Amino acid sequence: MISLFRFLKPYRVFLTLVLVLVFLQTLSDLYLPTLMADIVDTGIVKGDTAYILTIGSFMLLVALGGTICSIGVSFFSAKVAVGFGKLLRHKLFTHVESFSLHEFDTVGTASLITRTTNDTNQVQQVLVIILRMMISAPIMCIGGIIMALSQDVQLSWVLVAIIPLLVITILLIMGQAMPLFTIMQKKIDRLNLVLDEGLTGIRVIRAFNRLKHERQRFHDANLDLTNTAIKANRIVAASMPVMMLIMNISTIAIIWFGSIRINNGDMQVGALMAFLQYAMQILFSLLMFSMLFIMLPRASASAARINEILKMRPEITDTTEAQPVETEQGIVEFRDVTFSYPGAEEPALSHISFKAEPGKVTAIIGGTGSGKSTLVNLIPRFYDIDSGTILIDGVDIRTMSLESLRAKCGFVPQKAVLFSGSVAENIRYGKEDATDEEIRYAAEIAQAAEFISEMKDGYDTMIAQGGVNVSGGQKQRLSIARALVRKPDIYVFDDSFSALDFKTDAKLRAALKDEIANATVFIVAQRVSTIMDADQILVLDQGRIAGMGTHHELMQSSQVYREIVASQLSLEEIK
Incomplete structure (x- = not known):
């Protein structure tokens, strides 16, 4: 999939803006819990209203800045992803246009259509998520760990126990889902093929009263795709409750052990609230990674199919010595x-x-299959x-x-x-x-x-x-x-x-x-x-x-030609 990112070059400026805005948005999200902890531990505990208003106003400014950055990220990431999809579809179409008939026969029209539309859309959609999550999630995770440690080091052992469990869950889901999403794309090819044949051949189907047969073919292909999709999405759907359970258990653990530390005087209430938020940010960043990894298998399968087409070299190409011919005889x-x-x-x-x-x-x-059409197809070098x-x-x-x-x-x-x-x-x-x-x-x-x-x-x-x-x-x-x-x-x-x-x-x-x-x-x-x-x-x-010659010459010299003529013309017409 990474090899397809070369099509992002025209959007380097917008990509830079997305990176900067995502970074600023993440900093804003990381800074807010600390400000909240200050308000609780300093302003509320000491009853300092002026401090609460000052820090509270600053929190509003930080939140407003984060919101503006978030809107900018949405706008520019969508612009980059849609532009990427447009360039990729154009590249696929122009590349396929250069194929000889051999390549068309090898890949199949239905598969080429699927790769240009459905597969491109899959990659385009996951690119939006990459731009929004792939960048913010690592910053959020690392920054959250640092900020959580700054609030309370001892309580961070809860995260040490929870994070590996969440990572293992994500890897297991990814390992199960990726093969299924690859199979799904092939089954979409099959469904498109059956649909294309059913629509373009409708006259023949009706003439031979094969409507039930074609309905059954479509039903089988559709059911095959549906069953595979259900199996893949069942794995994805089961992942969310499991990860939410892990996150809820971690929340209970943090509050449980945090309340003990507050009771012992080792921690303040504001610090616990901030730590809890940082823990949620860390776990949600991993959850964002899991969402990305859930979509990545299908997008990776689609990207591999797109790359397969882009890497195909047409059998017939202009050589470096190829040049226009100016003669106009036509021999x-x-x-x-x-x-x-x-x-x-x-x-x-x-x-x-x-x-x-x-x-x-x-x-x-x-006769049929003698090579007549094949011969003339060689003249324009098909x-x-x-x-x-x-x-x-x-x-x-x-x-x-x-x-x-x-x-x-x-x-x-x-x-x-x-x-x-x-x-x-x-x-x-x-x-x-x-x-x-x-x-x-x-x-x-x-x-x-x-x-x-x-x-x-x-x-x-x-x-x-x-x-x-x-x-x-x-x-x-x-x-x-x-x-x-x-x-x-x-x-x-x-x-x-x-x-x-x-x-x-x-x-x-x-x-x-x-x-x-x-x-x-x-x-x-x-x-x-x-x-x-x-x-x-x-x-x-x-x-x-x-045989080769005029009609009269062939009537004398070619047995094959005489047989063809005799099968079509009467004796009077032959003479």
């Missing part, structure tokens, strides 16, 4: 490329070699290859800066993704400075202008979270418009026409023909009719190229 070449997913037994792609040139359409077709080379305009993409590489690509993913915001904002996502005319033109080419015009607010219509207020085909057309508005050198359409009817598909491809005439185009497709006119067709089979 893509694969040279003996082999790629495997982490932990996979067999490569997803093996010895892939081909060249795609501007002004030509390269189509990729094959994953790094095991061996071989991928070149764009003769430059190895691993030597290019990621920004310049991806600026050359207009990528339309297999699963259309829209963001909350207006239709125009979603299209403009492809090009920040796109004009309204460019947005409308891209929508027209993507065959989206018609349904957008029928919307209530046209291009200002708000897209709901996840694009749930538009159909699958509308999502895909908006995704295509987003890529078109960018006017890149390389277009990648990863099965982007699958949700379109044949008429819209044909109209879209006809409109695209002139628009992307000078670009290098990749089309991943399941339908043969979509790619029959492509300049070059790659036929993939189990991660290998089973």
Whole structure:
């Protein structure tokens, strides 16, 4: 957890103020019992009213000063803790943004969300307590012991007996609670995962009538978290009565032995009252430590999970030699490329070699799991290859800066993704400075202008979270418009026409023909009719190229391609 405190650097001034104010507040609390003892032993015993008024007024000033310091501590510690949380969330988000898809697959989206929100909040909350208690408690404890000794040394043996007992209790509680709080955070991850799957997959769940199953999954995850939380909080809850019992016993012991000393003339009443208050301050400082130690295990578990993410180094990063590429041709070449997913037994792609040139359409077709989407995901370097080379305009993409590489690509993913915001904002996502005319033109080419015009607010219509207020085909057309508005050198359409009817598909491809005439185009497709006119067709089979050429060439040379065509087209269409 200490390693996360580096994010407190921007708040050094406020931290200094907190330290100073806490110190002054603690001195005020320590000084008040002594003044009270003076009032009792000197003012009340001797009947000196003037002395009582003088010291009493001074006590009010000291108490007022302590109150002002306490308010300042609350204000500045909250400011520091909230600012710390903001910086930590920002750091996590920006760091996660640099992850390759491999890191996302390893950690999981649900866990990343939990660590950015819940775990950060845990650390933020305990920081407030640290700033308020971690500093004041030691000063209060040590100062209280010194001041108690100054009142009566013999009576201090009560504290010698009580303090170790309280410390042992705190350590036992901490040892029991810490593992449980660590487990709790993992169970929160599991609950978030089940909840995320239950909400995002609601259509599938209802279609297969699995509502009861999902309710049971959520119930099990929720109950698992609840039982662990109850067990942890039961330990924490049991600690408070035990510690209060110890404190009450110490109070009785102090009054008991203190009254004997007063009766023997070894101690005054005011001194006993002051000693009792100092004893309570010492024990309460230890109690504050116990509260901190109760919260620390969970915060420490959260901090460890946050540090785990911050220490993860992205698999794909810009090298020190990475530089922007200024050429604008868009020639893509694969040279003996082999790629495997982490932990996979067999490569997803093996010895892939081909060249795609501007002004030509390269189509990729094959059975399910043949590696079509994997191949196009390597072009913008979403994953790094095991061996071989991928070149764009003769430059190895691993030597290019990621920004310049991806600026050359207009990528339309297999699963259309829209963001909350207006239709125009979603299209403009492809090009920040796109004009309204460019947005409308891209929508027209993507065959989206018609349904957008029928919307209530046209291009200002708000897209709901996840694009749930538009159909699958509308999502895909908006995704295509987003890529078109960018006017890149390389277009990648990863099965982007699958949700379109044949008429819209044909109209879209006809409109695209002139628009992307000078670009290098990749089309991943399941339908043969979509790619029959492509300049070059790659036929993939189990991660290998089973054929390459035009439709007519492949009909003569590739058995795999003929089987795909025969399964989709009639004899008349094939001819």
